Amino acid sequence: MKVTVNRKAHFNAAHRLYRPEWTDEKNLAVFGKCSNPNYHGHNYDLVVSVTGEVDPITGFVMDMKVLKNLIKTEIEDAFDHKNLNVEVPEFNETGLNPTSENIVVVIYNKLRPRIDAKHHLKVTLYETPRNFVSYSGA
Amino acid sequence: MKVTVNRKAHFNAAHRLYRPEWTDEKNLAVFGKCSNPNYHGHNYDLVVSVTGEVDPITGFVMDMKVLKNLIKTEIEDAFDHKNLNVEVPEFNETGLNPTSENIVVVIYNKLRPRIDAKHHLKVTLYETPRNFVSYSGA
Amino acid sequence: MKVTVNRKAHFNAAHRLYRPEWTDEKNLAVFGKCSNPNYHGHNYDLVVSVTGEVDPITGFVMDMKVLKNLIKTEIEDAFDHKNLNVEVPEFNETGLNPTSENIVVVIYNKLRPRIDAKHHLKVTLYETPRNFVSYSGA
Amino acid sequence: MKVTVNRKAHFNAAHRLYRPEWTDEKNLAVFGKCSNPNYHGHNYDLVVSVTGEVDPITGFVMDMKVLKNLIKTEIEDAFDHKNLNVEVPEFNETGLNPTSENIVVVIYNKLRPRIDAKHHLKVTLYETPRNFVSYSGA
Amino acid sequence: MKVTVNRKAHFNAAHRLYRPEWTDEKNLAVFGKCSNPNYHGHNYDLVVSVTGEVDPITGFVMDMKVLKNLIKTEIEDAFDHKNLNVEVPEFNETGLNPTSENIVVVIYNKLRPRIDAKHHLKVTLYETPRNFVSYSGA
């Protein structure tokens, strides 16, 4: 009897999309106004979804207070009110482009080792209410 | 050609999370403020999702008026403005803890026999906009 | 140059509507299923709106972190995961009926002395997304 | 490493549900007030979901500007402020009943040839916030 | 002690914007695609706001069940799944153009005589989540 539990979280951040080896013109051609060198930003909404068996004693798949705190420590504290390109190691130390696709994979990879391996994990990231992505590790 | 049709519904209810065989201290340690013996409550939102072939005459997988009425009779009339621990047989007669996980399974089990067996069924339950669960019978 | 700043907050609570001096029949006739003696509950959303001059140095009417913390201390800590009839002094010590109208006035009266008297205050309370009330002290 | 990217769009349209070979009475019995011969209408919300590998250079599954423009050209320009029964060829030339199920399949079939065949496609259509459907081609 | 109580409701309808004495060209120039002779439609959301003294016995400004039923009888039953231009007397018998502005005034005028004259009334109508209007009789 597998149930999926979902927890919604939130962070605000600045970013820009660009490839450092490309000219400004090429970056503008590919990434449009998202390549603005002075950055822009978003209110990112995040849904973390954990699927597993319901514990017959507690009635929990996973304690949502634990999941809430894990998201706070691993993701909100690391990303909120930050410049993703400049201040977040997964991007500034690697040159990884902070597209929604890459951010959602980074979040998944940060959470995966902290969640029971027998549980399935999926992460959904809303860059805006009209643009969102999801990743489940495959 | 399988399409999923989804119908959203709503009920307001009181509940508490606890194990009667545990002390108040242990209930508080495990369930936090959700174990308050005087109850608290939620506006529960519900999405019922039915997947099947589209009927070539009507263009329906399942008549949404029928689904809406089924949710009303089976779920809203049984749960709305109720105390789940005290008044809803699936919980008060069994001691089942009314966590979101257990509630969504109860809802699924009540609807499953009323929906054509050749259709796939999934139920999603929002306890709050930030905490929600889903179950599809597996 | 007066600007209104608004901060949204949230609490979950149980309540029932009834007059102790009335019979159950009369309570049911007036309050409907909201009079259920076993309680039901809601996810209450709250918007606190403060209007005043913008400080030319900070660009703030009122520091939103201060307002957020004030709402947490005065309202969320007092009401969240509580039974309003049984555990919240403004209702259980006075017999005040916890209708949305009375709750919003109680919230206003708790916040008013904590907010600069030169600022206008308005409180909006959502009992459900379809039922909400507001009060500004007049 | 497969990620799903989602883009939300919108159109307003009129429609009615009916079978031309049926009497008005039978249409009313089956389709209820949706069979009104004078039409009614909806604000349709649409989510187009594309799943594929993330390009290691751009960090994109698919350029969301391209997807946004594709939805505009193929769907919004064709359906927005239109009468689906009278003006949209997929319905008026075939007699296909514009139920949500049939509309979502039509949208899928219009988009499928325009999106890289190696990508998975899913379309979700909200007729109202309470009634919505999805289709992924199977 | 005046509190405002608000009730949200909903109807789906078809309409077109045009002046019968104008040419199609002029209607198109002024009303754009909203003048489509085959109609388009919307999911209209409605908020009815009633302001008055809180009754010290019930804790109500106005019984929300009464307000809900009044909106159903006067507005939802009259407008839902209707063509506003063709089937709703306030428009089809007068030639009044069913713009959001005119619809909200019609709704206000239908509700005003049914609500206690000592209460203030305001009506807000959402044609889409991005276009909405309000009227309070002045």
Added chain:
Amino acid sequence: MKVTVNRKAHFNAAHRLYRPEWTDEKNLAVFGKCSNPNYHGHNYDLVVSVTGEVDPITGFVMDMKVLKNLIKTEIEDAFDHKNLNVEVPEFNETGLNPTSENIVVVIYNKLRPRIDAKHHLKVTLYETPRNFVSYSGA
């Protein structure tokens, strides 16, 4: 017969809150993590509200297409995907701190001369769904 028409719009931007004449420590003490020198950002939602008489011929207070285009030209094109501190003249040429309060006043002042002087104007700006401000010129 005065009706208020409202139009919702959107822009994404980066900003930081700080006073250049203050030390980093003082900026941090007053503005918290909003003073991050590397910027953060938001999805800003905007509602522009115009109140006036309904034109008896068109049924419009103001043509919403005109209002939509005005917001696009004056606000969205100027602010979207920009760094407010660095690239928007109302802030970078004056040192005005881009708090929500100051942004909403700037938006109001940009729109006011473009809207008929006989109409009342109000602007509401959502920095996040939980923090928002409004200004109507007084």
